[in-house]
Amino acid sequence: METRTDILVPATSCPVCGGRDLSAWKRANFDAARLSSAHIKITDSEYGKVWDLSRCRRCGHIFADPGPSPAALAALYAEVVDPRYEEEAAGRSQNFLRLLSRMEKHRPGKGRLFDVGAATGILLDLARRRGWDPAGVEVSSWAAGVAAEKYGLSVNVGDFVETDIARDRFDAVAMVDIIEHLARPVPAAVKAREILKPGGILCLVTPDIHSPAARMAGPRWWHLRPGHLAYFSLRSLAVLLGRAGFRVLELRRYAWTFSAQYLLSRLPPLRAWADSGPASFLRSIPIKLALGDSFEIYAEKVNRD
Numbered sequence: 593m594e595t596r597t598d599i600l601v602p603a604t605s606c607p608v609c610g611g612r613d614l615s616a617w618k619r620a621n622f623d624a625a626r627l628s629s630a631h632i633k634i635t636d637s638e639y640g641k642v643w644d645l646s647r648c649r650r651c652g653h654i655f656a657d658p659g660p661s662p663a664a665l666a667a668l669y670a671e672v673v674d675p676r677y678e679e680e681a682a683g684r685s686q687n688f689l690r691l692l693s694r695m696e697k698h699r700p701g702k703g704r705l706f707d708v709g710a711a712t713g714i715l716l717d718l719a720r721r722r723g724w725d726p727a728g729v730e731v732s733s734w735a736a737g738v739a740a741e742k743y744g745l746s747v748n749v750g751d752f753v754e755t756d757i758a759r760d761r762f763d764a765v766a767m768v769d770i771i772e773h774l775a776r777p778v779p780a781a782v783k784a785r786e787i788l789k790p791g792g793i794l795c796l797v798t799p800d801i802h803s804p805a806a807r808m809a810g811p812r813w814w815h816l817r818p819g820h821l822a823y824f825s826l827r828s829l830a831v832l833l834g835r836a837g838f839r840v841l842e843l844r845r846y847a848w849t850f851s852a853q854y855l856l857s858r859l860p861p862l863r864a865w866a867d868s869g870p871a872s873f874l875r876s877i878p879i880k881l882a883l884g885d886s887f888e889i890y891a892e893k894v895n896r897d
């Protein structure tokens with residue numbers, strides 16, 4: 593792989609509130625020049641590895657500084673191939689069904705649903721079965737290909753903010769574990785608002801850097817990884833959603849369901865055994881983790897004139 597020393601871009605202001613009072617929060621502990629798509633795929637196990645992180649003194653947002661340039665990042669994500677993600681479809685389906693049922697509480701009439709970072713289309717397939725009209729965008733052409741072949745879904749390949757999407761078209765937009773991967777979260781949240789109908793809802797899931805689980809795990813917290821360029825707190829999320837034109841309807845703590853096999857394969861001493869044939873029975877054992885270390889937010893598009 594060619595050297596990627598040219599990818600780093602320093603920040604001059606907070607990407608959420610625009611504040612210029614920034615302080616160093618953590619030092620990078622991996623070599624950004626060697627970053628590859630394997631480090632940023634969904635099921636990576638690069639836990640504890642972070643960019644240089646700065647903290648905004650005004651809104652508390654923590655973000656990669658310097659972080660990768662948008663072009664370098666787009667090139668890496670376009671290359672992502674992650675079959676393990678699809679192997680965990682059962683556990684992910686449990687997560688997504690919980691999200692869909694809550695979206696339907698806020699939008700009982702359902703309608704059109706747009707998934708930002710649709711991956712292999714698991715959420716959109718479930719949504720369609722429940723009566724939603726699905727659409728989405730995904731940066732990995734491998735993942736969008738799986739969505740087409742396995743689920744017959746037409747998912748746009750590319751960057752959400754750059755994708756041409758009709759305004760005021762969707763009843764719901766899902767941004768599940770995507771916003772923390774973006775160097776510029778405000779344009780993405782603004783775009784989500786633009787494509788929603790008046791009164792349409794946003795479902796947003798993202799790690800909580802100040803959660804008890806994050807504090808307990810410290811430098812080994814599983815959300816500290818090279819793919820994550822931004823770490824939100826309740827305050828910086830409120831700033832982001834307010835700037836973009838959303839009103840929060842419901843705030844929850846996200847519970848994850850994974851198979852026992854997946855969870856054990858995340859632990860270095862057990863990885864080889866968990867991936868072996870005799871351990872394959874573990875795939876059928878679902879485990880729900882109420883870690884509560886991610887926010888799960890439902891917000892409504894506010895009308896502005």
Ligand SMILES: [Zn+2]
Nearest residue numbers: 606609648651
């Ligand atoms: Zn800020």
